[in-house]
Amino acid sequence: MSENVQTFSGKVNVADNLLVGTSHFFVDRQNNRVGIGTSTPDASSMLDVTGNIKSGGTITATGGFSGDGSGLSGVNSDSGSWVNGSSSNIHLAVSTDNVGIGVVDPDGPLHLVLPATSNYTGFTYQSGDVKTVFGNTGDDSTNTSFVQVYSGVSSSVPDTNSGTYHLALQPHGGNVGIGTTSPNNSLHIYKNANERTSGLFIEKAEGGTNAAALFFGVNAPGENPGVAKAAIFYERNLVNGRGDLKFCNDASSDANNVSPETADTRMIIKNNGNVGIGTADPGSILDVHGASGASIKKTAPTASTGTYNYILNGPRPGTTSSGAVHFINGSGRSADGGTSTYTIRNDSGQLRLGSSSYTTLFNGNHLRMAENDNSFFHFGPNGTWSGELYVGATSDRTGSSALKSQVISTNGNLHLDAGNTRHIYMNHYRGNYIIHAGGGVLSDDRLKSEEELITNATDTLLKLSPQKYLKRRTLREDEDRDPFIETGLIAQDIWYDAPELRHLVHLGDDANPVDTKPVAPVDGDIQQDPDYSSWGPNEASVNYDGLIAYLIKSNQEIYEELQTTKSVLEEHTHSDLEERLKADLQTTKTELKADLQTTKEDLQSKATLEDLQTVKTQLQTTNEQNQKLEARIAFLETALISR
DSSP, X not given: OOOOOOOOOSOOOOSSOEEEXXXXXXXXXXXXXXXXXXXXXXXXXXXXXXXXXXXXXXXXXXXXXXXXXXTOOOOOOSSOOEEETTTEXXXXXXXXXXXXXXXXXXXXXXEEOOOTTOOSOEEEEEETTEEEEEEEOSSTTTOOEEEEEEESOSOOOGXXXXXXXXXXXXXXXXXXXXXXXXOOSSEEEOOOOSOSOOSOOOOOOOOTTOEEEEEEOOOOXXXXXXXXXXXXXEEXXXXXXXXXXXXXXXXXXXXXXXXXXXXXXXXXXXXXXXXXXSOSSOSSSEEEOOOTTOOOOOOOTTSOTTSEEEEEEEOOTTOSSSSEEXXXXXXXXXXXXXXXXXXXXXXXXXXXXXXXXXXXXXXXXXXXOOSSTEEEEEEOOOTTTOXXXXXXXXXXXOTTOSSEEEEEESSSOEEEXXXXXXXXXXXXXXXXXXXXXXXXXXXXXXXXXXXXXXXXXHHHHHTOOOEEEEEOSOOOTTOOSOOEEEEEOOHHHHHHHOGGGGGGEEOOTTOOOOSSOOOOSSTTOTTSOOOOGGGOSSOOEEOGGGHHHHHHHHHHHHHHHHHHHXXXXXXXXXXXXXXXXXXXXXXXXXXXXXXXXXXXXXXXXXXXXXXXXXXXXXXXXXXXXXXXXXXXXHHHHHHHHHO
């Protein structure tokens, strides 16, 4: 194949378009376009190359560069930029592998500089219709950087967008630091500034009674992830953002979030400074509400046993020290009352217990000690006599000590005991009369009802058996004091021999006397006591004051009897009296004989045991009357003889 080769020197003038091959090289003379690898060069380009371009020199594009740059390589300096228009550029710093957008000397892998007047512009990352925007919000004076995730809108202005999404920082773990490059917790906020206003600010753009909150939740996988069971709420309830701080938790085992309602509020700090625990409306600086078994507990578990646990320390108004204190000693501290002692003390004055209506230092409805055998107050020993006094509901505190006395209650009985071998003085220093309500000294008729006149007092007193005896002090088995000599009556004799005086006998606890008097071991020997086990383990007592009325009435009866006898003696001579006595005696004998005859006839006509018992009683009564008559006659005869 031969080649047609033509050689030209100088200029070659082509009047029309020039085409080399089918599309190897094309010159469009009419439109000033050149195509390499194409016979239809792009109308907007002077040179349109289809295929690769290889240059052993420099390609200079003074008018700019257009295209995706995917085939660009071999850039060997930091002086070039990709320019779009006249105000922005993208600079590739190949020596540092940095890219600058809006800056020709990027100081990082990607350095983005926005114009100072830009608003809500920045870097956007988009996946589907969800966008993540990094940008700022204003000019130099108000610039604030932001990160916002949203969808469904075309604008990149975050505070006017809808359809916002969550933003997750470190979703797979790790810490987040604000103001620090080495955060040591999930969120670490640090500010190196000597001021007291830095921190975490949670604000809600809302009026009314809405709340801003910090929520807490600890949920195991499969429970209720994302459910907050505790929170700190700041609830607005006054103008200018004022309100209350609430500490809340939800105790329900469900998927409900905690709320600032009263049911979930455990503690509240009111706008006025009052603190409430268990109440949402504290009425004082600290107002604690709780169930009946709830308590306020202050512990010091790691403190030394040689010190004390302060529970309350309240200095006086206007001071910062001294005042009232409450504390408990450790088991190794002997000061302030001894080991493990609880102290309530006023270091600046007196201690007062009671209500505002009392003026004494210690007063109130009642003051109660422990409910056991050691429930007592111990006074003394005093400085002058070393005497001690026990007052309370307790067992015996005197022992054998001569310096200890007591006023105590055991099983309801009141014991007033002097020290061993000591005495009880009443009105020793002051006073001259004792008024009491125990034995009838208070005798106002308005206090009494169902009054009855005492009769036959002399006969009643004649039933009693006054004795002299040696008496033990108590029936206790541990009684070791010597007995003493006393004169008086026997409670059991009064109970059985003169039952009309039983109201003067005070039975001991658990006493239930049998109906009939127990028989003495030796008849007539008063030193041999019968079996009185039915009288219980405690002593019986006699109200001797109650016998005074019977003694008075007996004296009145004897006086009347003497007056009658005196009148008879004055009105009649000895012979008259003798005749009268004989007549009276004869009449009495006749009456007695008739009574006996009647009784005999009754016995013959009665057949039942009950009737016989009645007749027996009548005979005993008749016999007693006969004895009284004979005694009266003997008395009168003696009187006549002495006259």
